[in-house]
Amino acid sequence: xxxxxxxxxxxxxxxxxxxxxxxxxxxxxxxxxxAFDILDWEMxxxxxxxxxxxxxxxxxxxxxxxxxxxxxxxxxxxxxxLVAIGTCAVWxxxxxxxxQIPREIxxxxxxxxxxxxxxxxxxxxxxxxxxxxILLPGCPIEKEQFLQIAASxxxxxxxxxxxxxxxxxxxxxxNPCLVVEKGEVCCGALTVSGCNARCPSHNIPCGxxxxxxxxxxxxxxxxxxxxxxxxxxxxxxKMANFATPAWMGQKLISEIK
Amino acid sequence: xxxLKLPKANFNKFLLGLNNYGEVHIxxxxxxxxxxxxxxxxxxxxxxxxxxxxxxxxKYFFKPKEALFKHSDGKNFIEHIxxxxxxxxxxxxxxxxxxxxxxxxxxxxxxxxxxxxxARRKNTLIIGLSCMPDEKCFCRSMGTDATEDGFDLxxxxxxxxYLVTVGSSQGDDITNxxxxxxxxxxxxxxxxxxxxxxxxxxxxxxxxxxxxxxxILELQRESEVWEDLGKKxxxxxxxxxxxxxxxxxxxxxxxxLDTKQTERVRQWDSCLFKDYAVVAGGHNFRANRADxxxxxxxxxxxxxxxxxxxxxxxxxxRCIQYCPTQIHVVEVFNKVRGED
Numbered sequence: 001x002x003x004x005x006x007x008x009x010x011x012x013x014x015x016x017x018x019x020x021x022x023x024x025x026x027x028x029x030x031x032x033x034x035a036f037d038i039l040d041w042e043m044x045x046x047x048x049x050x051x052x053x054x055x056x057x058x059x060x061x062x063x064x065x066x067x068x069x070x071x072x073x074x075x076x077x078x079x080x081x082l083v084a085i086g087t088c089a090v091w092x093x094x095x096x097x098x099x100q101i102p103r104e105i106x107x108x109x110x111x112x113x114x115x116x117x118x119x120x121x122x123x124x125x126x127x128x129x130x131x132x133x134i135l136l137p138g139c140p141i142e143k144e145q146f147l148q149i150a151a152s153x154x155x156x157x158x159x160x161x162x163x164x165x166x167x168x169x170x171x172x173x174x175n176p177c178l179v180v181e182k183g184e185v186c187c188g189a190l191t192v193s194g195c196n197a198r199c200p201s202h203n204i205p206c207g208x209x210x211x212x213x214x215x216x217x218x219x220x221x222x223x224x225x226x227x228x229x230x231x232x233x234x235x236x237x238k239m240a241n242f243a244t245p246a247w248m249g250q251k252l253i254s255e256i257k
Numbered sequence: 258x259x260x261l262k263l264p265k266a267n268f269n270k271f272l273l274g275l276n277n278y279g280e281v282h283i284x285x286x287x288x289x290x291x292x293x294x295x296x297x298x299x300x301x302x303x304x305x306x307x308x309x310x311x312x313x314x315x316k317y318f319f320k321p322k323e324a325l326f327k328h329s330d331g332k333n334f335i336e337h338i339x340x341x342x343x344x345x346x347x348x349x350x351x352x353x354x355x356x357x358x359x360x361x362x363x364x365x366x367x368x369x370x371x372x373x374x375x376a377r378r379k380n381t382l383i384i385g386l387s388c389m390p391d392e393k394c395f396c397r398s399m400g401t402d403a404t405e406d407g408f409d410l411x412x413x414x415x416x417x418x419y420l421v422t423v424g425s426s427q428g429d430d431i432t433n434x435x436x437x438x439x440x441x442x443x444x445x446x447x448x449x450x451x452x453x454x455x456x457x458x459x460x461x462x463x464x465x466x467x468x469x470x471x472x473i474l475e476l477q478r479e480s481e482v483w484e485d486l487g488k489k490x491x492x493x494x495x496x497x498x499x500x501x502x503x504x505x506x507x508x509x510x511x512x513x514l515d516t517k518q519t520e521r522v523r524q525w526d527s528c529l530f531k532d533y534a535v536v537a538g539g540h541n542f543r544a545n546r547a548d549x550x551x552x553x554x555x556x557x558x559x560x561x562x563x564x565x566x567x568x569x570x571x572x573x574x575r576c577i578q579y580c581p582t583q584i585h586v587v588e589v590f591n592k593v594r595g596e597d
Contacts, residue, residue, distance in 0.1 A: 031514045151512040160509040164494055164530045171498035171579070172321040172525065174311040176288035179581040189493040189581055215531045217546065220491050224582045 005055040005153065008040035010075055012068040013095055013123070014061030017140035018086035019043045022058075025143050035154055054079040056153060062088045062095045064123040076130040083134040083149065084126045090137040091211040091243040095123040099244045101256050124245055134159065139209035139242060142194050162193050163214050166206050170197035178205045183228045185238040190216045211243045218252055259423040259432070260442055263412065267438040268419070272300040272348065274435050278382060278427075279344030282317070284310055290578075294347065303349065305414075308391055309575050313354050313501035314347055315361055318377045321498075324511070324520040325373065337520075338376045345381040351388045353571040355408055356401035357501025358383070360569050364504050367565075373523075382427055385411035387453075390460050393574030395587055397458070398465040401571045415449045465587045466594070467558065467568060473594055474559040478551075482592045487547025489582050490529070496576035496584075497527035497553070502569040505533075528552050554589065 011019055023044060025032065032038075036056075039049040057079035063069045076082055087093040098106060103120045111118060126132055136145055145161065152159035166188035170177070178184040178200055187208030188200060199206050225235045240247040247253045263271055275281045281297040284307040292307040294314060312321075320339065328334045350358075362378070365371035385408040396402040404411070409428035412419040420442060423429050432439060497503040507526040512519055526533060529549050534542040543549045561569035570586070577585050591597045 028514060035514055147514065148511065151514050154514065155512050157512070163532055164527070165491070167491075167493035167495045167581070168498050168525070168527065171311060171495050174287065174291070174293045176291040177495075177579060177581065180579060181288065181290050189491040213531070215492070215546070217491050220489055220582055223489070224491070227583070 004035065004037040006037045006039050006052060007056045007058065008054045008075065008079070009038070009043070009058045010040070010060065010071070011043060012059065012061030012072060012089070012126070013064035014086065014088050014093075016043060016060070018060040018089075018138070021138075021140040021143055022146060025147060028147060032150065036150070051078070056081045056083060058083045058085050059126050060086045060089055062092055062123045062125055063129055064095050064121060065119045066121060067119065069121075069129060072126060072130055081133045081153070082126075082130065083136060084132045085136045085138075085141050085146070087137045087139040087209060087211045087242050089126040089132075090135045092123055092125045092245040093139060093211075093242055096125070096244045097241055099123060099248060100253050105256075128245070134161075136161070137192060137211040138194060145194050164193055165189050165213050166191045166193050166195065166197050166200070166210070169193040169195070170200045170206075173197050173201055175200045176203075178203070179224065179228075183230075185225055185230060185235060187239050189224070190218075190221050190239065205238075208239055208242050212246060216246075218247075218250060259429065261421045261423070261432055261439040262442045262446060263419045263421050263439055265417050265419070269300040271435060271438050272297065272303065274438070275346045275348065275384070275431070277434070278431065279346045279380075281346045281348055284349045287311075294349075297348070305349070305386070307349070308351070308388060308394070309573055309578065311499055311575075311579070313357050313499070313573070313575070314350055314383075315357065315501055315504070317345060317347065317381065318358075318374045319361065319365070319371075319504055319506075319525075320523075322522060322524040323373070325508075325523050327518065327520050329517050329519075338373055341376045341380075343377075343380060345377070346384065347381055348384045349386040350383055350408070351386060351573075352404045353394075353396040353399075353401045353573040354501055355383060355385055355404045356396075356399075356571045357573065359404075359407045360502045360567075360571070361504060363565055364502070364569075382409045382431075383407065384409060384428075385422075385424075387411075387413040387457075389457055390462075391574070392462050393577045394461065394572060395463040395465050395574065396572035397461045398463075398467060399568065399570055399572035402461075413450060413453075415446060415453065418446070420446065420450060463574075463587055465572070465590055470568075470590065471559045471562045474555055477593050480593055482589065483547045483551040486550045486584065486589060487545065489584055490546060490550045491582055492529040492531065492546055492549060493581065494527040494529050495579045495581065497529060498525060499575040499579050501571050501573055501575070502557070503527065528556070554586075558590070 039052055042048055057075045084090050103122055107118055149159040170188055178186045184205045186205035188206040190212050191206055191208045192210045192213045194210055282294050283297045283303045284292050285295045285302050286304040287293050292304055292310045294310050323339050324337050326334050326336050365374040408424040411422040423432055505526045506523045508523050510519055511522050557570045558568050
């Protein structure tokens with residue numbers, strides 16, 4: 001790209017943690033601001049340009065309200081490339097954790113019978129609605145991976161993102177295997193790497209926050225833990241948290257009517 | 258061949274003495290079942306009882322991730338070999354791991370010579386250590402339970418001492434420098450060695466018959482064993498990472514935000530990963546999990562044998578220990594033979 005790419009950074013329903021991860025690139029922020037023309041980033045700046053066409057849009061969060069979908073469609077329309085950032089945008093994440101229960105029931109449970117002002121729809125990732133060009137999962141995203149993507153795009157290139165499991169990175173760090181050694185439910189084998197096996201390196205089983213690898217072997221993952229006396233329900237409770245829509249898509253979790 | 262004796266009373270002094278030749282790395286205990294090769298802070302840390310580390314010594318020569326070269330402005334390539342001037346002493350390698358390095362020497366030294374691997378390899382002294390097998394060791398079947406070369410020194414444990422075999426001129430220099438710690442071997446030591454050696458032979462419980470394995474594998478390409486294995490394997494890559502001879506890598510460019518600096522990075526890869534055999538245009542030669550698992554087994558016991566005359570498995574047992582779904586390499590080949 002010859003001219004400075006025009007970019008926008010957006011958040012749908014989310015905790016804003018991925019945008020915060022970008023703001024946390026403290027040493028690189030000046031370079032980022034210099035390399036890109038940041039037109040629209042409500043979380044970080046005032047005087048945002050809401051109309052100019054963008055080269056790249058970074059979008060965090062899920063569509064969990066009707067206004068999210070409207071915002072997302074507008075962003076897609078004005079952007080050449082759309083990068084989904086964070087596990088919510090890529091897989092549904094925490095907001096979609098209870099998708100098997102209809103929103104109407106959840107709304108009543110949380111807000112009671114009387115209140116009906118919450119505009120909540122089933123939480124689904126960005127890529128369920130619009131074309132996404134690059135997917136960067138993570139809860140939150142890894143700063144290094146974001147910078148790699150930004151640098152690749154600046155070079156007019158598409159980034160090379162890892163697509164292997166946390167187990168491999170965990171082995172490279174020579175951590176004790178929490179499955180083999182302790183029989184714990186660790187999501188490492190089905191979760192995409194990029195975090196450098198952060199949790200297992202602190203003796204905490206992987207929670208799966210980066211979402212699934214390209215080709216998850218669900219059956220073998222179940223078997224691995226069932227062999228160790230853990231129930232299907234326990235396994236699911238642990239493993240499906242960050243990507244419930246994908247598990248429902250595989251008919252591994254069914255809707256509760 | 259020169260063989261001396263190191264009384265156990267002198268062992269710590271011997272380990273400390275190694276510091277004179279470079280940075281000493283030893284097997285250390287990390288958790289109940291986990292051992293790693295790591296720098297020695299104090300001789301008391303050495304885990305002499307260890308059988309296998311998570312990652313074999315390959316990590317010192319073929320690093321999990323490293324920049325091969327850097328350049329700025331698309332020119333001025335700067336070659337970068339990490340640790341090129343570091344003298345390293347690797348203490349405590351069992352025979353299987355020494356064989357693992359000998360196999361990697363073939364891989365990285367045939368055709369195109371990998372200078373990154375050999376720059377560090379030639380700066381490293383290898384000190385071997387004898388072992389007693391557990392139920393996952395099948396090195397005896399692979400002919401890797403002992404070694405006559407591939408080390409500078411090799412320590413065989415007796416009750417109160419170690420027999421020290423000199424395997425190189427550098428090893429000889431060390432024994433000359435440390436001659437005060439070493440004594441001559443006696444007839445009694447030889448007898449003790451033989452007794453332990455014969456006891457060790459009896460301790461092997463796991464065996465893999467490799468006599469006509471490449472031939473059987475050729476016949477069994479379409480065996481249902483591979484389909485079944487594909488159903489069990491997570492393709493997590495753990496077995497590749499911990500394998501002393503798995504040496505596949507991926508190469509990519511790490512770009513920088515100022516668009517001036519670039520690094521070309523090499524990183525461990527595995528034929529079990531979904532996108533390993535994807536080529537330009539998007540075709541995947543091994544899109545099925547079963548095909549990928551089969552490929553890994555065939556490379557160890559068929560492809561490598563055809564190319565180099567021996568298998569690229571050392572029988573170290575790491576893939577058995579670290580497979581989260583308990584896939585057992587010997588059981589797999591027994592099934593392929595119809596012997597289960």
